[in-house]
Amino acid sequence: MNVHTSSASSEYRFIAIYCRVSTDDQVKEGTSLEDQESRLLSYCTAMGWKDTPVLFIDDGYSAKDTDRPQLKKLVEAVKNGEVSKVLVTKLDRISRKLLDLLNLIDLFSEYDVSFISINESFDTNTPPGRLTLSVLGAVAEFERTRIRDRAYENMLHSAKKGKWLTQSPYGYRLEEKTLVIHENEANIVRDIYNMYLHKGLGFYAIARQLNEKGIPSRYNKEWSLRAVKLLLTNPIYKGTLAWNRVTVDEKHGKRVERDKEDWVIVDDAFPSIINKETWEDVQKKMKQVKIAPRAQTSPHLLGGILKCGRCGSGMSISWSGSKTKRYRLYRCSAYKNKGTCTSKPYRANKVEEWFKEGFKQLSTSIDTEMIPQLIETQQNETINNREKKLKNAEERYKRKVEAYTSGLIELSDLEKEKKQLDKVKEEASVKPDKIEQENLEKLQRELESKIKSIIDAIEILPVEETKPLLHTFVKKVIVYNEEEIEIVLHY
Structure with a gap:
């Protein structure tokens, strides 16, 4: 079935009807595209909405994720401020995953779009709808916490064994889940430590010198003051794994250091590029009284x-x-x-x-x-x-x-x-x-x-x-x- 396109001007927002059916759904009674469309159009008439709704129809797509062409177009229209309401026959038409559903509802709410499911009498503009949404949100947050806790325990277990858990840092490559030294980059790491510790150059001066020489950082990006500082403070270069040191302050969106008791520290977990004494000397220097750049x-x-x-x-x-x-x-x-x-x-x-x-x-x-x-x-x-x-x-x-x-x-x-x-x-x-x-x-x-x-x-x-x-x-x-x-x- 073709999707109707809207000819409405930007002066008002249209009502969006979303219908979806997968191959398995087509054999089930009451889930055909024609039935969904008919019921939703009738609902609009009963509510006295005179504007012709715009249809977004995904034919033959599962609700296992949100990677569906017409759903993407609907989301884009919402972000463009073109939609006033989104209607579905059942909640599972838009998603079978609670987290995906709540993320979409959050998006609709952000753009002042009502979300209505006629089978469940669910309307985010009504008190019962908002109550249901709160319950769903609490359930979803519980599930998110469970997932996060399980992930944390798995990462903690791996970290204590000295396993590298993320992308390899500059100076290393990850081969069969093991960090190995990338000698060309490792030489640059040694030069950076030498420039800071023995030549007296600051973060900015080091970054400028590297960029002037045409030496790229990881992924061919230019060096920045922050990139140099992170490299000089990363204990991986002395062979130490330090995991769970920082977290994100959600209120301010900044990285903050955790209590030291929560850190996972594994010495001599990986091959070192910088000897421990040099690394410690760099940290001591950073703690010394700073002199104004001017x-x-x-x-x-x-x-x-x-x-x-x-x-x-x-x-x-x-x-x-x-x-x-x-x-x-x-x-x-x-x-x-x-x-x-x-x-x-x-x-x-x-x-x-x-x-x-x-x-x-x-x-x-x-x-x-x-x-x-x-x-x-x-x-x-x-x-x-x-x-x-x-x-x-x-x-x-x-x-x-x-x-x-x-x-x-x-x-x-x-x-x-x-x-x-x-x-x-x-x-x-x-x-x-x-x-x-x-x-x-x-x-x-x-x-x-x-x-x-x-x-x-x-x-x-x-x-x-x-x-x-x-x-x-x-x-x-x-x-x-x-x-x-x-x-x-x-x-």
Whole structure:
């Protein structure tokens, strides 16, 4: 049967009649297309609707899904604001699946379209119809929750076994449900970590450099700031599976991090592209105090990191002198903007010379002056990290005990969590002195190498290229008086 097309103008909306029959339905009494059409047209007449309805008829299509040509046309007409009512003889004419039916009804409601099924006396414009719709919605939501819970349990089981559950991340390919390293992309991943950690480039600068070189991200798309950040924070690159870390806040439509107790973490689950130490160093750097992008790109060596020794405020550049002999000054922002500090301005070239001289002295003072301080800093950081890790492990085990006593998990799951807790306790009991002494020579070499690289950069490269590297090492510079400064490192 052909579908009648509407010749109505856009000034009013038409009534849509939808009829469907599958091959099996044709042998059943009362479901023929002619019978459906006749009954629905009679209903329109009885209701006193004078406009000629427009027919949408799917002949020989099952209601197992919504992939039907005339149903698609009907949906398109609804979205175009052309329909006022949709009529069917029975609810199963439009869909046999409750979720599909409710999704269509939601769509009709969004465009202010009434949905009427004459057999069930169902009309979304009437109180009984809305009540029925609410009951159907509650049933559908219950079914959706059951499906989601089953999917969650299946994914949780797979994740604990180290199985990859989604599309492969950049740098990998999925072969027979196993992640394998894609070496060409893996080299780009290593370059990105190196640019961020050792060259001092930020997310935006890395993305720009990759795009300028014509290096595409996955699916031949350009790199973005967000893509670089996600790559640098993804633990998969150190071989760790971290599942169930984030969820979507439906109210705000944003990704939010779950409680750590709900994470599924499996170390050494996949081949790593980045070693664990490098990955952890990148995460530490991200947690450091951020320097404003404008300060990072300013043509002044200490912009963004120079602080006033009197009040602690940042010092910014201003200019002084005559039109022919202008010179730069570093002024305390509290003095400059608020008048609340009495610090005097300093000639910028002099402050930068003091800094360069002091920085060069670091290379000769590491062995005698800095080692005790570095050891103490490393010890304190190690102790704090272990305490946090132990606290999280104890809280996680407590939750597992509660889950076991409630019959939600098996004894084997609880025993596995207990072994993990014992392992964390054992790590926490090791004296940090011994650990830090073993890493001391490596730390010294790293410091010496960084200082030499920065000194070379200061002497050779433009300020704009030197500053990102400098900021990876120097946290702040405090000027107290003439030739009296303090250089504070990130270590």
